[in-house]
Amino acid sequence: MALFLGLVACSTPPDTLGKLDLKKWRQDRGGCKGERAELVADLRGEQKELLGKFADEIGKILGKPDIHQLGAGNTKFYVYFLEKGTQCEDITKKSEAKKVIMKFNAIGLMSEITYQSRPL
Numbered sequence: 149m150a151l152f153l154g155l156v157a158c159s160t161p162p163d164t165l166g167k168l169d170l171k172k173w174r175q176d177r178g179g180c181k182g183e184r185a186e187l188v189a190d191l192r193g194e195q196k197e198l199l200g201k202f203a204d205e206i207g208k209i210l211g212k213p214d215i216h217q218l219g220a221g222n223t224k225f226y227v228y229f230l231e232k233g234t235q236c237e238d239i240t241k242k243s244e245a246k247k248v249i250m251k252f253n254a255i256g257l258m259s260e261i262t263y264q265s266r267p268l
Contacts, residue, residue, distance in 0.1 A: 161208045166194045174211035179229035179245060180236035188230055188263075191248065195261050203256045213250075214239065215268065222254040227268065242267035 163171045168190040176183040198206065203224060207213065213226035214235065226249070229235055233245025244265055251260040 161211075165197060165209060166190070168194050170209060170211075177211075178214050178235050178239065179231045179233070179247075182232055184229070185231045185246070188246075188248075198250075199258055199261065201258050203252045203258070206250060206252075206258060214247075217268070219251075224252045224256075226250040226252070230263075 161170065161174070163169070168187060172183050173187055173191075175181070179185065198209070201209070203226065206226060210226075210228060214229050215225075215227035217225040217227065219225060228248050228250075229243065230246040230248060233243040234241045235243040235245060244267055246263065246265045247268075249262050249264065250258050251262075253259045
């Protein structure tokens with residue numbers, strides 16, 4: 149049993165999730181290469197698959213978030229930029245680039261996915 153858990157914990161992240169090319173997604177940090185913009189429809193198509201997953205599992209699947217924010221009541225947010233914007237020059241600057249925001253509840257399960265372009 150412990151060997152099985154060790155293998156699962158150390159497994160490499162998947163290359164795809166349905167039609168979503170995760171390898172391409174993870175390689176486009178900050179959306180600065182413009183590849184994530186082409187993957188938005190595929191991401192939307194897999195939302196139900198992502199909801200209810202733990203934050204660390206989402207981090208493995210989609211890669212490290214571009215921005216990680218803590219909210220009230222131990223909630224957390226992962227932000228992934230979907231297009232090139234001011235964040236590509238300086239991640240600390242407010243960006244009006246389109247982004248997907250994933251909200252995790254107090255126990256770390258994803259509870260909501262929203263899309264927006266207004267600065268955080």
